[in-house]
Amino acid sequence: MASLLQTTSRTWAEVEQMLASGDVQGKLAKEDLPTPALCVDLDALNGNIQRMATYARDHGRALRPHGKSHKCSQIAHLTLQAGAAGACSAKLGEAEAFAAAGIDSILVTTPMVGRHRIERAVRLASRISDLILVLDHAQNADDLNAAAAAAGVQLHVALDLNVTNRTGVAPGADAIALAEHVARLPHLTLKGIQAYAGHASHVIGFAERAASSLEAMAPAIATRRALEAKGIPCPWLSGASTGTYNIDGEMDGLTELQPGSYLFMDLDYDRIGGPTGDRFDDFANSLTVLSTVYSMPGREQAILDAGLKAFATDMPFPPVVKGIEGAVYSFAGDEHARLDVRRSSLPVALGDRLELVIPHCDPTVNLYDRIFATRGQQVEAVWRIDARGMST
Numbered sequence: 001m002a003s004l005l006q007t008t009s010r011t012w013a014e015v016e017q018m019l020a021s022g023d024v025q026g027k028l029a030k031e032d033l034p035t036p037a038l039c040v041d042l043d044a045l046n047g048n049i050q051r052m053a054t055y056a057r058d059h060g061r062a063l064r065p066h067g068k069s070h071k072c073s074q075i076a077h078l079t080l081q082a083g084a085a086g087a088c089s090a091k092l093g094e095a096e097a098f099a100a101a102g103i104d105s106i107l108v109t110t111p112m113v114g115r116h117r118i119e120r121a122v123r124l125a126s127r128i129s130d131l132i133l134v135l136d137h138a139q140n141a142d143d144l145n146a147a148a149a150a151a152g153v154q155l156h157v158a159l160d161l162n163v164t165n166r167t168g169v170a171p172g173a174d175a176i177a178l179a180e181h182v183a184r185l186p187h188l189t190l191k192g193i194q195a196y197a198g199h200a201s202h203v204i205g206f207a208e209r210a211a212s213s214l215e216a217m218a219p220a221i222a223t224r225r226a227l228e229a230k231g232i233p234c235p236w237l238s239g240a241s242t243g244t245y246n247i248d249g250e251m252d253g254l255t256e257l258q259p260g261s262y263l264f265m266d267l268d269y270d271r272i273g274g275p276t277g278d279r280f281d282d283f284a285n286s287l288t289v290l291s292t293v294y295s296m297p298g299r300e301q302a303i304l305d306a307g308l309k310a311f312a313t314d315m316p317f318p319p320v321v322k323g324i325e326g327a328v329y330s331f332a333g334d335e336h337a338r339l340d341v342r343r344s345s346l347p348v349a350l351g352d353r354l355e356l357v358i359p360h361c362d363p364t365v366n367l368y369d370r371i372f373a374t375r376g377q378q379v380e381a382v383w384r385i386d387a388r389g390m391s392t
């Protein structure tokens with residue numbers, strides 16, 4: 001009977017040492033990793049980074065990839081090396097982690113309401129050259145201005161426009177009144193507008209998605225023009241998602257793209273469809289969870305070590321096994337999954353390593369402390385997910 005131990009000649013203590021120090025290049029293979037393990041395929045990731053960067057460059061848009069997807073400053077740095085203008089973060093905690101890793105232009109895409117956020121935001125603004133905060137209320141603008149005055153800093157702010165029935169001031173008259181208010185506050189500098197039409201990002205069918213996003217974004221573009229017409233400079237309008245990058249990116253008036261999921265892709269995005277087919281394949285699935293078959297109760301099913309705690313479970317469809325057709329995954333508890341292998345295109349045996357494509361990338365990444373950057377079967381790097389859990 002074949003051994004179920006991994007093939008490396010190193011002891012586990014040596015592997016642990018390498019994983020802890022990050023000194024893995026040329027030394028470790030995927031089969032050496034403890035599972036469940038979050039892995040990113042470097043060729044696919046770099047391809048995604050380059051494709052979006054090329055699109056933005058060719059269309060004269062700045063690119064500020066959203067860090068809420070990867071939560072990993074090393075990935076943010078890869079996007080900066082490919083020409084990104086900076087990073088987005090959803091929460092201030094993520095921005096603090098990115099700033100600690102040397103990223104100095106960060107847009108925080110949610111409002112800074114509450115004392116803990118405002119004090120930390122002002123502190124962060126005094127540390128990095130370009131922290132951009134969004135706001136949607138005059139009282140919040142006053143609070144930020146007062147905190148900035150007390151600390152002696154100038155805050156860069158943008159109007160958060162409500163184009164998706166979430167946060168944000170209404171486009172048009174309300175937004176213009178808020179911009180006029182901000183323009184009177186000496187410690188705030190108005191950079192422009194953020195308008196993220198999140199509801200359009202996953203609309204299935206390219207034409208339907210384009211119609212949804214155009215309808216949502218038109219008032220944002222009109223608001224920008226109206227501000228300029230009133231003599232309130234508005235040189236910046238940031239928005240778009242992975243699903244709408246090449247829709248919003250064609251709009252006259254949008255200056256910056258802020259997609260995030262394109263770096264990894266997931267099953268939820270695969271199914272939205274592109275201009276020429278049912279599958280949205282502009283970007284490749286780079287992210288997987290590596291799992292081990294650790295029980296085979298009979299010939300028809302295999303039990304995996306990646307269950308509910310290994311994936312975000314908000315989607316109505318389960319993970320999919322990469323490279324094997326017909327093996328059907330279902331959750332079998334917190335730590336377990338069941339794989340129905342009756343129609344599997346390949347045999348599955350105890351100890352096998354299987355890679356699972358992820359239903360929803362952002363909340364899945366947030367379950368892991370580190371991500372293994374792989375090329376083929378080799379592990380090239382171990383990256384800390386340094387903004388993991390930074391949700392305040």
Ligand SMILES: Cc1ncc(COP(=O)(O)O)c(C=O)c1O
Nearest residue numbers: 066109196241242258259260261
């Ligand atoms: C404000 C904002 N901008 C951009 C994005 C990126 O969207 P996606 O990951 O779909 O590309 C998100 C994602 O939720 C977001 O909340």
